[in-house]
Amino acid sequence: MRTGARPYILMLALVLGCNGSRDQLLADLQSPRPEVRALAVKKLAGQGNPDDLILFTRAAKDLASIVRAEAAVALGESQDPRVVDLLGELLEDSDEEVQGRAAMALSKVRNDKAKAYLTLQYGRRGRTTRQVIVQALKNANVPGAMAEVVAAEAKGQWDRNLLTLTEGELPERVGAAEELGKSGRPEAVNRLLPLVRDSQVILAAAAVRGLGDAGDKRAVGDIALLLDESFPELRESAIIALSKLQDPAAALRLQAVAVEKSAVSPLAIDAILSFPRTPETDTALCAVALDGAPSDALAAALAMRTRGGCPLDPIGERLARPATAASGLQAVAGLGPVAQPLLAKVTPWLNQNDATLRMLAVDAVAAVGDAAVVPQLQKLYEQEAKGLEALRSDWVTQKLPETYGAGFDPSATTSPHVAASPHDERASRHASLFERVKALNAQRAKDAGRTVVKPRVPSELFDDVEAERLVPLATLIRALGTLRAPGALELLKGYSQDSSIPLRTAALVGLTRLGAEGVAVAREGIFEPERDLQKTLAQALAESGEAGQVALLEALPKMGGEKLLVLDALAKGPGVPASASAVLQGVVKEGGPEAALAAVVLARIQAKDAVPTLIKALDETNSVARRDVLLALGTLGDVQAADVVARDLFHDLPEIRAAAATALKRMGATTHSEFLDALKSDYFRTVRDAAGAALAKGGTASEGAR
Incomplete structure (x- = not known):
């Protein structure tokens, strides 16, 4: 029952008296006020008249939830086996209070059919009703009440997903494959493994995802082979599954994906990072730090920075040659202070004519954190700023206004005017409504103490510079x-x-x-x-x-x-x-x-x-x-x-x-x-x-x- 209605019903009880006349109660069942009808049902149930069962049956169909809730209680008090089906319907009611009352009412009937309704509905209801169902089964002296309904729910889900996988349409089979994997049962793994080579790519990808959720490392070998496939969805599913299976043995195959600079390379790096730390995973990350795409290499090197760094000799060899210097510099930028011994090999690249290599070197020395290179950076800054000076020079010499002129401020409310046409009138109404919405949003933000982000007002104009x-x-x-x-x-x-x-x-x-x-x-x-x-x-x-x-x-x-x-x-x-x-x-x-x-x-x-x-x-x-x-x-x-x-x-x-x-x-x-x-x-x-x-x-x- 809604808590807000209870005080009102109690007040009505005092007005009507504890033993309100039966005729009055019957009349109250027709009242337009739901709280009056609910109170009448409650008082009639207290009288214990078997002939009133039909009245409670009708009340169970009432449009008001508080009436249906009282009807459920009344039907349960009757302990009549004939009301079980009706209480089963109320257990599916849209209102949780009605569901709970129906569950407790079924516990009073205490027959196999009532128990079956409670067991079936456990897997279909929300948290509150599930709690009440377990309590209702306990009240009915069902041993291991929660264990029984949980097991019944699990069996129903397994049977349903298994049937769908074998007999459903393709979209349904895709969903069933993933759900079977989430069960983690050995039988699920046995059924999904053959599907990883299915001709339907979306079904194969779903089977792979299901195997990842199953957590059975028997699937690692079959899934790892899919990294060589050309279908992006299948490869992505394989990487995600390997990440969940947490087998460092797959690190070498994931390393190959991580350095190929494809759309799934970042996922491969994330998978390697998720594995328990082993020499194999460290080796894979160091390889990515050297040979991955710039963003991927940086992510791998940053991870190795916290793990003590990578072997420096291979990085030093890259820094010695112009053709491979870029990969060496990006590795140093990620490793940061742990790459301090390589600083002498990095600083010469600050003077290169190649702007890309020069900027990679700037990032690298900044990450290492040695202030000895500051004079070189200051000199580079002066050169770069001077080179841009002409491009960024002012072509409007006077200071630009920082406020809009009359009629040009987009945030200002437009003055009312007479519309010249129906189209203008509609446009004016829409503009006025939009302005009111903006004003209300701004006021709400102000009341909440939030800072309203406004577009920047340009203070200068420059020639276009990309x-x-x-x-x-x-x-x-x-x-x-x-x-x-x-x-x-x-x-x-x-x-x-x-x-x-x-x-x-x-x-x-x-x-x-x-x-x-x-x-x-x-x-x-x-x-x-x-x-x-x-x-x-x-x-x-x-x-x-x-x-x-x-x-x-x-x-x-x-x-x-x-x-x-x-x-x-x-x-x-x-x-x-x-x-x-x-x-x-x-x-x-x-x-x-x-x-x-x-x-x-x-x-x-x-x-x-x-x-x-x-x-x-x-x-x-x-x-x-x-x-x-x-x-x-x-x-x-x-x-x-x-x-x-x-x-x-x-x-x-x-x-x-x-x-x-x-x-x-x-x-x-x-x-x-x-x-x-x-x-x-x-x-x-x-x-x-x-x-x-x-x-x-x-x-x-x-x-x-x-």
Whole structure:
């Protein structure tokens, strides 16, 4: 029953009296007010008259959910076997309260048909109703109630997917292949392995993805062979599957894909990075750092920077020859300080005529971080700036106005005018409506304390200079900031307002390396309208240390949809101040996808004070951050959250059930072992594994219950 209706029904009960006349109650069943009809059903049920069963049957079809809920209770109290089918229908009602009342009513009938309805509907209902169904079966004295319905749900899913794989249409078979793989059963692997060579590429790719989810390393060899195929979808599925199977033996084959500079090369690198660290994976990453595409090589080298670096002799050999110098320089740029012994072989390339090699050398020496090269970089900067001086000279000598003239401001409200035609009148109405929407959005942002990002007003006009032509200058500006060159702060401040996005981005990133004063200037750039600039700057601020991280945290409440960029940078950065808890909790309270990243960071900084906020976030039924919130609660380890987390062991989504089980293990909770033991029969391998791991620490289910 809706909680809001209960006080009203109780008030009506007092008005009508505890023993309201039967005639009045019958009349109330025809009332236009649903709360009056619901109260009449409840009072008639209390009278226990068998002849009223027909009245409750009619009430079960009422348009109001509170009436149907009371009808379900009344039908259950009758314990008449004839009402089982009707209660089964109410168990499928669109209202969860009606579903729950129908489930408890079926538990009072206590026959096999009622039990069958409860068992069948467990796999079709949401979390709340699933909990009630288990409780209803317990009330009906069904032993191992949850284990029985979980096993029945798993059997139904297996039979359905198996039938679809063999008899369904092609799109249905594709979905069934993936779902069978998620079961992780040996039989699923046996059925999917022959399909990896199916003539239908989409079915073969689905089988490969299913084998990846199955987690059976018997499939590694067959899947690895598919990396030689020419179908991009099949190769992509194979890489994803190998990443999930976590077998370092596939590193060599993935290395070949990673260095081929194709569309799937980044996926191959991600797969190698996901493997447990072994000499084979390190060798593969070092090979990619030398021979991969520039962005792929940088990603591999950065990964090896944290692992102690790569062998330097092969890189030095590349640096000795012009034909291979580019690959050597990009490897040094990724490895950074660990490549310090190669600095003497890198600096000669700063004087090359080839602009590409020269800029790669600038990136490399900046990454190494040796200030000895600053004089050379300053000289290069002066040459580059002088070469662009003529191209960027002002052709409008006077200062440009920074406000729009009358009638030209696109954000100003147009003055009312008499439309010259019906078309003009419609255009005027649409413009007026659009202006009102903009004004309302601006007011909402202001009320919420968010900064409204506005387009930059050009302060100067330059002759057209392509962005690519400015990249060398931007590279030098960023390098001077990175190496903290003398005078770099004032120089980069000047470029921080430049009209060129590459130069402005480079200056802002360089400023983040110049201490608190530089960060104070750079932080304003986070409100720039250019999304790529925002992303690059957010990453630089997160990596610059506590001052940059605090700047990002202070900007968060003022941002709208750009919060994701900042939170992603903080999540991937080297650290987050403990003071971030309050701001991040505010993001969690707002909900949305941003709450997921905020929960991840809260867990990372062990913000124990965030536990109540995270618990409250679980009240939102359809939260996209639910999985991350559960895992965060587990990481924070507060056992007081165990009961709330355990509710999601009944969730209809397997990833949520698995996250709840994992969270319970992390917090060391041992009071929900009956439910965890039941999930060991779940259809999905990830849920079974998580439940088994959660039980392993506390021993058997019975031991955990004690």
